[in-house]
Amino acid sequence: MIDFDREVISLQEGKESALCFFMDQYSHALHFYAYKIIKNQDIAREMVSDAFVKLWEKKENFQASESIKSFLYLVVRNLCLDHLKSSRVRFQHNEELLSDLESNDENILNKIIYTELIELIVIEIEKLPKQQGQIFQLSVLEGKNTEEICAELGTTSSNVYFSRSKAIATLKKVFKHKNISYYQFGLLLSFISTP
Structure with a gap:
């Protein structure tokens, strides 16, 4: 059984293996989450990479794996929001996504649950x-x-x-x-x- 608490401690201590552990756990779902918002594989990958860089920079601040997961989703969401705002004049679709992304936390939680269900499908597709x-x-x-x-x-x-x-x-x-x-x-x- 995976010991998430031990990995959190290892991350706080600056062990790169712990960062790799969390990348293995969450990167695929985060990529799908970003891709569904911005519809660009390369930019989605870049956003996920940026989220893990931010995690590494703030590694000492995390006490539990759930807070790491929430942080990563929030960072990816905000990066998507920034990306859509920068190109908002081109697409009406972006306007709808922006209002959706700027909505309440319950909506974000629903999107995370949805993304995790997709992750189950992706695992089975493989x-x-x-x-x-x-x-x-x-x-x-x-x-x-x-x-x-x-x-x-x-x-x-x-x-x-x-x-x-x-x-x-x-x-x-x-x-x-x-x-x-x-x-x-x-x-x-x-x-x-x-x-």
């Missing part, structure tokens, strides 16, 4: 056969259409449909065993694929 996982990732999580997936993977549209259907069926079975119903899984997928 267990799928390679092509099924890639197609599911591109179509459902990244919102690409069949034509774009065919061009990116060099495959046919029928293969995309088949692989996506097979991946969804497999994930439904997995989440049934985790007490997440078909309805909840479908609802989650509909939220993920909403632009």
Whole structure:
């Protein structure tokens, strides 16, 4: 069993292995969280990296892993907010996101829970056969259409449909065993694929 308290102490002591531990724990979910807001993989990665730099700079201030997690989400949220404000004149979508990001803490908590559910899906996607996982990732999580997936993977549209259907069926079975119903899984997928 992972001893988060020991890792927090190691982080406070300036051990880089503890920073790596927290990066392993949270970076993927944070990246997804940032990507869903700003729709740019490279900028999302940069924001997550910046959040971990800020964590390292303030490492002595943390007493518990939950405060580290909250801090990282807050930093990523604020970086996304700053990014959207800097380009707000270009997109109305940014205006809606800005008001959403500037809203209350309950909304932020809902987004964190949502992101953690997505993280569960991502973990299960990595267990799928390679092509099924890639197609599911591109179509459902990244919102690409069949034509774009065919061009990116060099495959046919029928293969995309088949692989996506097979991946969804497999994930439904997995989440049934985790007490997440078909309805909840479908609802989650509909939220993920909403632009």
